[in-house]
Amino acid sequence: xxxxxxxxxxxxxxxxxxxxxxxxxxxxxxxxxxxxxxxxxxxxxxxxxxxxxxxxxxxxxxxxxxxxxxxxxxxxxxxxxxxxxxxxxxxxxxxxxxxxxxxxxxxxxxxxxxxxxxxxxxxxxxxxxxxxxxxxxxxxxxxx
Amino acid sequence: xxxxxxxxxxxxxxxxxxxxxxxxxxxxxxxxxxxxxxxxxxxxxxxxxxxxxxxxxxxxxxxxxxxxxxxxxxxxxxxxxxxxxxxxxxxxxxxxxxxxxxxxxxxxxxxxxxxxxxxxxxxxxxxxxxxxxxxxxxxxxxx
Ligand SMILES: [Zn+2]
Numbered sequence: 001x002x003x004x005x006x007x008x009x010x011x012x013x014x015x016x017x018x019x020x021x022x023x024x025x026x027x028x029x030x031x032x033x034x035x036x037x038x039x040x041x042x043x044x045x046x047x048x049x050x051x052x053x054x055x056x057x058x059x060x061x062x063x064x065x066x067x068x069x070x071x072x073x074x075x076x077x078x079x080x081x082x083x084x085x086x087x088x089x090x091x092x093x094x095x096x097x098x099x100x101x102x103x104x105x106x107x108x109x110x111x112x113x114x115x116x117x118x119x120x121x122x123x124x125x126x127x128x129x130x131x132x133x134x135x136x137x138x139x140x141x142x143x144x
Numbered sequence: 145x146x147x148x149x150x151x152x153x154x155x156x157x158x159x160x161x162x163x164x165x166x167x168x169x170x171x172x173x174x175x176x177x178x179x180x181x182x183x184x185x186x187x188x189x190x191x192x193x194x195x196x197x198x199x200x201x202x203x204x205x206x207x208x209x210x211x212x213x214x215x216x217x218x219x220x221x222x223x224x225x226x227x228x229x230x231x232x233x234x235x236x237x238x239x240x241x242x243x244x245x246x247x248x249x250x251x252x253x254x255x256x257x258x259x260x261x262x263x264x265x266x267x268x269x270x271x272x273x274x275x276x277x278x279x280x281x282x283x284x285x286x287x
Contacts, residue, residue, distance in 0.1 A: 018202070031209060098198045127152040
């Protein structure tokens with residue numbers, strides 16, 4: 001099995017607010033991220049596909065194809081958007097790095113028809129990232 | 145799908161790689177420059193990975209408002225600007241545990257694994273940009 005990874009970047013705005021909580025509780029939970037005017041990040045997304053190279057092409061999945069999938073599923077949806085207002089799939093959720101990464105996983109899963117979606121890694125900054133991995137992946141613990 | 149969150153922290157510390165279990169010449173041979181009696185230092189970068197369910201109320205596995213101070217008191221305050229061989233109890237001379245970054249991974253994992261709000265999966269340390277070390281719970285008997 002071979003793993004291939006494609007990296008893309010996008011910029012988006014967000015803030016954290018749970019309408020079920022009081023303003024004081026929101027401020028306590030989310031701190032500066034609660035600022036209703038929002039703030040932004042340059043997100044870096046790394047998508048890893050695992051699989052056997054096709055005997056004819058030598059490829060697990062053509063990276064051009066993966067690039068197009070990432071363009072339509074992620075970049076067109078999220079780049080230069082306000083995640084609280086402009087991404088309907090995140091409605092009712094706090095647009096944390098965890099929830100954005102989980103959404104990207106869900107969006108990509110049905111689109112990857114060759115190889116297997118192995119990992120989605122989303123950096124909110126160089127010092128913070130979230131990994132979504134397949135439950136049967138050998139990332140994080142069950143490494144072969 | 146499993147979700148984990150990784151946060152990077154930094155500290156600077158000095159150490160000396162030397163063990164009384166080996167002779168002076170063997171220490172020299174094994175550790176080379178790292179055995180210099182006056183010690184030397186690194187800017188360590190530590191990645192802490194935790195996993196667990198995403199809390200629907202906060203959208204988070206673990207709130208950084210809780211993880212950051214937990215790491216701050218147990219790791220950064222204890223290790224930053226310190227001489228690991230003498231100022232970190234796990235590496236005290238009587239323990240004869242050499243403060244290599246392999247052993248540092250285990251010490252940091254032990255210090256953090258009681259984090260009550262998420263499960264500690266992994267600690268990864270970059271000692272320099274060329275050398276990194278990691279410990280993963282399921283792969284290390286000492287974790
Ligand atoms: Zn933010």
